[in-house]
Amino acid sequence: MALAGQQQAQNPTSTTSNTTPSAEFVFPKSYHFPPFFSPQPTALTRQAQLKKWSVFIQRYCQHHRIFQIQLIDVLDSPLFHNSTLKKRLSLKDAKAVIDYMVSKDGDERAEWLGPEKSAAWIWWRKPEEWANVIANWVDETGQKGTVLTLYELVQGETTEKQDFYAMDMDVLRKCLGTLVKKGKAQVFGTDDQQGVKFF
Structure with a gap:
């Protein structure tokens, strides 16, 4: 559209x-x-x-x-x-x-x-490249073990200055899928209320 x-x-x-x-x-x-x-x-x-x-x-x-x-x-x-x-x-x-x-x-x-x-x-950044950006932010801000909604991750006040702020949700899911495969994250919940926990 x-x-x-x-x-x-x-x-x-x-x-x-x-x-x-x-x-x-x-x-x-x-x-x-x-x-x-x-x-x-x-x-x-x-x-x-x-x-x-x-x-x-x-x-x-x-x-x-x-x-x-x-x-x-x-x-x-x-x-x-x-x-x-x-x-x-x-x-x-x-x-x-x-x-x-x-x-x-x-x-x-x-x-x-x-x-x-x-x-x-x-892919001006590939999903795996975005995944690394998000993983670095998790490490730098002490978010391991924290549960965040996907909305909070890309629209929250704590991520306003991050490159992944306002990211397309489907791109975000692809990135998180990369982290899940590496054992660095777990995604749960329904499509409109999904959350993620980082390890």
Whole structure:
């Protein structure tokens, strides 16, 4: 679902945080050259192009704290459309970029949300990387043995200055799943009233 008005242009997805970016996003130099928006003909230049797109998408999503994109919604956003150049990625080319990000060559920096490939997680931090951030916070604040609701973890006063504050709940569950597998956490309760205990 697209967001309305200016917010849609800046945060083109329904899974963003409520935090406001501290500065305007700086687009990479390649974004201002028309060839960036057209698939390059040789394998070597295409690989380099896909890598640049991956880095750009990760940085853009990190700046705006976007965790998930709906491709149909973002095609007209600054992420895939340079209105000054009047150049954009087609849906096919956008899917090719995300396919690259999903692959091992793309360092698995994205994950499709289904076989139809209409939406994807963008891992500017992978779930295991987020899990490490949360685990470090647990250690630093003496939260081991404490039970917190998932809401408290990402919306509580004690986490307001943390990078995981206002995190998408589905991303949080993936991160906590990583900690559960390592024996560092236990998640319990129903979906809307889930809690977590750290070890």
